[in-house]
Amino acid sequence: MNALVVDNISKTFITKNKKKVHAISNTSFTINENEFVCILGPSGGGKSTLLNIIAGFEEPTSGQVIAHGQKINGPSPSRIMVFQEFALFPWLSVLDNISFGLEMKGMGRVKRYEHAKYYVALVGLEKFVDSYPSELSGGMKQRVAIARALAMQPDILLMDEPFGALDAYTRENLQQELLNIWEKERKTVLFVTHSVDEAVTMADKIIIMAGSPGTIHNEISNTLDRKRVNTEPGFVELKAQIQKYVQRAGNLNASLKN
Ligand SMILES: Nc1ncnc2c1ncn2[C@@H]1O[C@H](COP(=O)(O)OP(=O)(O)O)[C@@H](O)[C@H]1O
Numbered sequence: 001m002n003a004l005v006v007d008n009i010s011k012t013f014i015t016k017n018k019k020k021v022h023a024i025s026n027t028s029f030t031i032n033e034n035e036f037v038c039i040l041g042p043s044g045g046g047k048s049t050l051l052n053i054i055a056g057f058e059e060p061t062s063g064q065v066i067a068h069g070q071k072i073n074g075p076s077p078s079r080i081m082v083f084q085e086f087a088l089f090p091w092l093s094v095l096d097n098i099s100f101g102l103e104m105k106g107m108g109r110v111k112r113y114e115h116a117k118y119y120v121a122l123v124g125l126e127k128f129v130d131s132y133p134s135e136l137s138g139g140m141k142q143r144v145a146i147a148r149a150l151a152m153q154p155d156i157l158l159m160d161e162p163f164g165a166l167d168a169y170t171r172e173n174l175q176q177e178l179l180n181i182w183e184k185e186r187k188t189v190l191f192v193t194h195s196v197d198e199a200v201t202m203a204d205k206i207i208i209m210a211g212s213p214g215t216i217h218n219e220i221s222n223t224l225d226r227k228r229v230n231t232e233p234g235f236v237e238l239k240a241q242i243q244k245y246v247q248r249a250g251n252l253n254a255s256l257k258n
């Protein structure tokens, strides 16, 4: 079964001044179970709107999204979002941040701490369970956000430019960590990024969105062996090809604005 079917969705926002903003038009694609999909495309191309619809935070104006055979009609712990800005509760310790959603799910105290500790270890933060977000670096905060999302044991992990605010070194480390976790936990992942390098490193499939309203411009499967090295010829070649598509997508959006 497909993990996700996005079936001809469009989204029009009505702003406070009663203006219509067409964010997405007639967009369809499917994602297989455990697939790692990256979405690239110019700003304003509807990427966040698409993720918000899949998360169930927004409703499509037309069309539907089906997750594991069921039409999405609101948020669910089976689809969890990780944002660029480490949306942690500053007044809660690392462990309590990760346990928070589990409490909402009705898991008892002993069990949820045990469960949370497993995910703290998975992201390598055992020594920081009692620390507060303000005591952590950006990379560590994002590790907590990832652990918190994984602790909910979602089927689908939605990540909206999760490493966009991190320095290059931290970002590369987190990419590898996320891939290791993905190999272990086997989730379906939808990951928005501005970095072609990141998309080629992470993805089984790369979707390029463009236009205004946004829609799918290209869909490319990435069959490079895992443990990818960005200096290998296959990597360099695919990256160049995708850069070309992304540039075309950007040019298209620029021409639509003029
Ligand atoms: N809540 C909203 N109300 C009105 N317009 C919105 C809202 N959210 C997004 N938009 C508009 O929808 C378009 C797509 O935005 P977005 O999905 O954030 O793009 P991206 O994430 O690709 O940069 C933009 O024109 C944006 O201004």
Ligand SMILES: [Mg+2]
Residues within 6 Å of the ligand: 047, 048, 049, 160
């Ligand atoms: Mg966005």
